[in-house]
Amino acid sequence: MNLRPFLKDEVIWLDAxxxxxxxxxxxxxxxxxxxxxxxxxxxFISAVWKREKEGTTALGFDLAIPHGKSDSVKKAGxxxxxxxxxxxxxxxxxxxxxxxxxxxxxxxxxxxADTTHLEMLSEIARRLMDEGVRARLLQAxxxxxVRQVFDSGD
Amino acid sequence: xxxxxxxxxCPTGIAHTFMAAEALKKAAESKGIEMKVETxxxxxxxxxxxxxxxxxxxxxxxxxxxxxDEKPFAGKPIVRSSxxxxxxxxxxLIEQALLTATDHRKFEQVDEGKTADAYERVAQEKAKxxxxxxxxxxxxxxxxxxMIPFVVAGGLSIALSFVFGIEAFKQDGTLAAALMxxxxxxxxxxxxxxxxxxxxxxxADRPGLAPGMIGGLIAANMGAGxxxxxxxxxxxxxxxxxxxRNIRLPKSLEGIKPVLILPLLSTLVVGLGMIYVLGxxxxxxxxxxxxxxxxxxxxxxxxxGLILGLMMAFDxxxxxxxxxxxxAVGLLGSQVYLPxxxxxxxxxxxxxxxxxxxxxxxxxxxxxxxxxxxxALFLGLSFITEGAxxxxxxxxxxxxxxxxxxxxxxxxxxxxxxxSLHAPHGGLFVLFIPHAVDxxxxxxxxxxxGTIVTAFTVNLLKAFQQxxxxxxxxxxxxx
Numbered sequence: 001m002n003l004r005p006f007l008k009d010e011v012i013w014l015d016a017x018x019x020x021x022x023x024x025x026x027x028x029x030x031x032x033x034x035x036x037x038x039x040x041x042x043x044f045i046s047a048v049w050k051r052e053k054e055g056t057t058a059l060g061f062d063l064a065i066p067h068g069k070s071d072s073v074k075k076a077g078x079x080x081x082x083x084x085x086x087x088x089x090x091x092x093x094x095x096x097x098x099x100x101x102x103x104x105x106x107x108x109x110x111x112x113a114d115t116t117h118l119e120m121l122s123e124i125a126r127r128l129m130d131e132g133v134r135a136r137l138l139q140a141x142x143x144x145x146v147r148q149v150f151d152s153g154d
Numbered sequence: 155x156x157x158x159x160x161x162x163x164c165p166t167g168i169a170h171t172f173m174a175a176e177a178l179k180k181a182a183e184s185k186g187i188e189m190k191v192e193t194x195x196x197x198x199x200x201x202x203x204x205x206x207x208x209x210x211x212x213x214x215x216x217x218x219x220x221x222x223d224e225k226p227f228a229g230k231p232i233v234r235s236s237x238x239x240x241x242x243x244x245x246x247l248i249e250q251a252l253l254t255a256t257d258h259r260k261f262e263q264v265d266e267g268k269t270a271d272a273y274e275r276v277a278q279e280k281a282k283x284x285x286x287x288x289x290x291x292x293x294x295x296x297x298x299x300x301m302i303p304f305v306v307a308g309g310l311s312i313a314l315s316f317v318f319g320i321e322a323f324k325q326d327g328t329l330a331a332a333l334m335x336x337x338x339x340x341x342x343x344x345x346x347x348x349x350x351x352x353x354x355x356x357x358a359d360r361p362g363l364a365p366g367m368i369g370g371l372i373a374a375n376m377g378a379g380x381x382x383x384x385x386x387x388x389x390x391x392x393x394x395x396x397x398x399r400n401i402r403l404p405k406s407l408e409g410i411k412p413v414l415i416l417p418l419l420s421t422l423v424v425g426l427g428m429i430y431v432l433g434x435x436x437x438x439x440x441x442x443x444x445x446x447x448x449x450x451x452x453x454x455x456x457x458x459g460l461i462l463g464l465m466m467a468f469d470x471x472x473x474x475x476x477x478x479x480x481x482a483v484g485l486l487g488s489q490v491y492l493p494x495x496x497x498x499x500x501x502x503x504x505x506x507x508x509x510x511x512x513x514x515x516x517x518x519x520x521x522x523x524x525x526x527x528x529x530a531l532f533l534g535l536s537f538i539t540e541g542a543x544x545x546x547x548x549x550x551x552x553x554x555x556x557x558x559x560x561x562x563x564x565x566x567x568x569x570x571x572x573x574s575l576h577a578p579h580g581g582l583f584v585l586f587i588p589h590a591v592d593x594x595x596x597x598x599x600x601x602x603x604g605t606i607v608t609a610f611t612v613n614l615l616k617a618f619q620q621x622x623x624x625x626x627x628x629x630x631x632x633x
Binding site for chain 1: 175196219
């Protein structure tokens with residue numbers, strides 16, 4: 001599955017200097033907006049927070065996959081960041097600390113008859129369960145290298 | 155080799171569902187275990203488990219944060235977890251599943267030997283058969299199972315109305331009239347549409363329901379009865395499923411397909427087809443069937459009862475049994491009540507007869523069969539023919555002919571006595587409801603004779619059997 005159309009330069013944010021989960025989600029949402037995925041950024045961000053409150057999206061492995069499903073999403077999209085310094089995704093939540101340095105923010109449209117894009121988002125999530133993929137993301141030195149990480153794989 | 159299956163599902167169905175599936179697969183791979191994972195994603199069900207996958211599997215992992223249908227996994231050892239746990243500690247879940255599978259096997263072995271759990275085994279057998287149903291038969295049984303509650307409510311309301319006198323409902327404003335309005339006017343009016351709707355639903359999923367129900371209502375209004383419902387249901391189901399697969403719209407219009415195109419087109423085709431083409435011949439057939447059945451008497455009636463009875467006992471809850479049962483239930487909607495009585499009597503005698511057989515000649519049965527006999531008494535009284543399965547499985551060549559003979563006689567007597575039954579199920583317990591059954595005493599005679607014939611036949615046939623198990627059994631009895 002070719003995931004390149006999803007991973008354009010404007011949605012890849014390497015070595016971001018984010019002190020908190022809030023800043024990280026905000027910054028990634030801005031990039032999704034630039035890429036033309038969002039109708040209304042603020043509405044989308046509140047959908048993401050709603051999902052975070054239902055249950056954490058950081059499930060270990062240095063990784064968090066926050067996501068929002070909302071009618072403010074025009075087309076399915078993803079934004080990626082690698083943080084300069086790991087942050088505790090569970091800060092101020094009372095949950096056990098979970099440090100992450102790789103964050104994928106998924107934008108999911110409320111209604112989309114064509115499922116191709118949803119399947120591509122799922123494919124990205126699936127591949128992130130591979131240790132090798134995560135290691136290469138941590139080492140990638142350019143946006144092109146990030147795309148290459150997702151070129152391989154079954 | 156150990157085989158595991160899993161289902162993953164989360165509310166959004168984009169990320170975690172697939173991460174959990176991947177985590178489980180990787181963890182299984184590293185342990186050298188075969189694993190298939192079904193994903194319930196936003197884009198639909200991926201990698202769907204087949205009936206074969208399920209029957210082969212040693213255990214099931216359900217890593218789900220939303221409700222999933224667990225019916226297909228009935229009788230399988232199940233490990234439940236959240237999606238998050240499957241992502242974080244898949245290996246632990248797999249260990250747990252393997253452990254449960256081993257326990258389950260032990261339990262099954264114990265269960266084979268001891269039979270305090272004869273009920274459990276019958277329930278498992280029923281669930282297994284349900285999961286194995288395929289194609290047309292499965293769709294038909296889905297429709298019938300949704301229809302049954304309507305028939306129960308309708309038939310018994312009508313029976314209660316008769317408590318005030320057979321003609322009492324004709325008096326407006328009386329309770330009898332109200333009961334008849336509930337039973338005959340409403341519940342029975344919905345019976346054929348529900349049958350047709352859920353047959354179509356089983357074939358074509360949600361889009362099939364509307365054309366199926368509408369087609370069924372047309373059939374009912376035309377007087378085409380349950381035969382019309384079957385025609386409408388299958389037509390609507392296969393048509394809708396074909397339309398759904400073959401109508402291709404530009405992406406921008408894809409959204410209106412399920413809400414506008416499919417319901418309109420399929421309903422029009424089914425409706426017009428029923429009204430102008432299929433309705434009349436099916437109604438003719440249904441009328442012919444009804445008038446033949448109502449006109450039946452004497453030998454012919456007994457012959458029909460005999461055939462229905464043989465069918466009921468032949469596979470004890472399998473397709474042949476269900477064919478006879480569906481036929482009788484469908485006829486209730488056309489006010490033909492005799493076959494239903496014959497079918498229920500014939501469905502009760504196999505377990506009842508086997509219970510009696512174990513009581514009359516306990517030495518011819520193993521300890522576990524004697525235990526199963528006690529369970530069979532209650533299963534038989536409840537009209538659960540499957541209660542005979544433990545016996546038939548152990549010795550089919552002697553048991554099946556015996557129960558067929560008993561059931562055939564029970565069915566023939568019931569038809570011959572002209573017993574009518576208004577409810578589709580309930581066994582002995584429904585007989586306590588006034589007017590649910592006419593000629594109650596004769597009906598009990600039919601069931602008793604069928605039971606006795608079954609018991610004596612099977613014991614006679616068992617007499618020709620080498621008493622190979624005798625010694626082991628005695629020692630078991632003493633201990």
